[in-house]
Amino acid sequence: xxxxxxxxxxxxxxxxxxxxxxxxxxxxxxxxxxxxxxxxxxxxxxxxxxxxxxxxxxxxxxxxxxxxxxxxxxxxxxxxxxxxxxxxxxxxxxxxx
Numbered sequence: 201x202x203x204x205x206x207x208x209x210x211x212x213x214x215x216x217x218x219x220x221x222x223x224x225x226x227x228x229x230x231x232x233x234x235x236x237x238x239x240x241x242x243x244x245x246x247x248x249x250x251x252x253x254x255x256x257x258x259x260x261x262x263x264x265x266x267x268x269x270x271x272x273x274x275x276x277x278x279x280x281x282x283x284x285x286x287x288x289x290x291x292x293x294x295x296x297x
Contacts, residue, residue, distance in 0.1 A: 201229045 206226055210217045284291035
């Protein structure tokens, strides 16, 4: 990134940078962007994506439960402790006048 781009980003971010800070940030951003380029150049064809980052570490693997309904909808018994209900709805005091 050039100095003008960094100054533009600093202005958009509301940052005040002196010339030395701008040069330092320029070097750091160049390092980050070169690392991103290096990562993007890696051939990942044939590599299955992970559903969770710890899936490859056998000692840390956790059994995930199946996503299935275990309890039914029991609206009436859930509403028994409510102070006021009407036709399956909770009644609450009016807050906005």
